[in-house]
Amino acid sequence: MRARALWAVVAAAGGGERFGSDLPKQYQVLHGRSVLGWSLQAVRGAAPLQGLALVLAPGDExxxxLDEPALAGVIACRGGTTRQASVANGLAALGEAGAGTDDLVLVHDAARPCVxxxxxxxxxxxxxxxxxxxxLAAPVRDTLKRAAGEQVQATVPRGGLWQAFTPQLFPFDRxxxxxxxxxxxxVTDEAEAMERAGARPRLVEGAVDNIKLTYASDLALAAAILAAREAGAEEAP
Structure with missing residues (x-):
């Protein structure tokens, strides 16, 4: 019987309009290397991969x-007009590379370099x-408010609520x-697509410093997180 292989898709096709820079956020310099480099390094360092698809915006060169060792051997492919289309393109590229229906695939956002x-x-x-x-996810810790415009409409009970992160891990064909x-x-993430198909993905608690870079100001926070780890000062999840 064929061994179950592990593959990965790293989504880097976003334009990052809210980031406010001509250079997409995945290529910004963060603590000495590119945001994309940090993300690829984390995924590749977790377990041996059979292959990794890097999903890029059309025309992205x-x-x-980049002088990034983690880019060696990636399967570059073009993203789509939506998140699920981009990830689907990455899965198609892995399928062409030999991914089997029973294999596993990690899907990670390039904009989460601190995982x-x-x-x-x-x-x-x-x-x-x-x-x-x-x-990966974490229980919601803050008080949540539902708003109507700029006014509080209600306080939302946070019991049972989790904040979703990436990577997310699923059987390839499912x-x-x-x-x-x-x-x-x-859909906002792959888990939502799986939920609509009747799945109930498992929540695995991860560190809350697995932040997503959305605004330019997030770079300073991400740099502080990575610097603290480098200095051995990180806190347990």
């Missing part, structure tokens, strides 16, 4: 100029045997089919 490799390993260990897959079924209905 910035990645070719901990140890968290990715824990995700693989805890969700790798689940037919519904799983995702994710491919879930994304295809959701092609006409936008």
């Amino acid at each position: 910035h990645w070719r100029a 901990r490799t140890a968290d990715i390993r824990r995700l693989i260990e805890r969700a790798g045997d689940s037919p519904d897959g799983g995702l 994710l491919r089919r879930a994304l295809a079924a959701a092609a006409e209905q936008p």
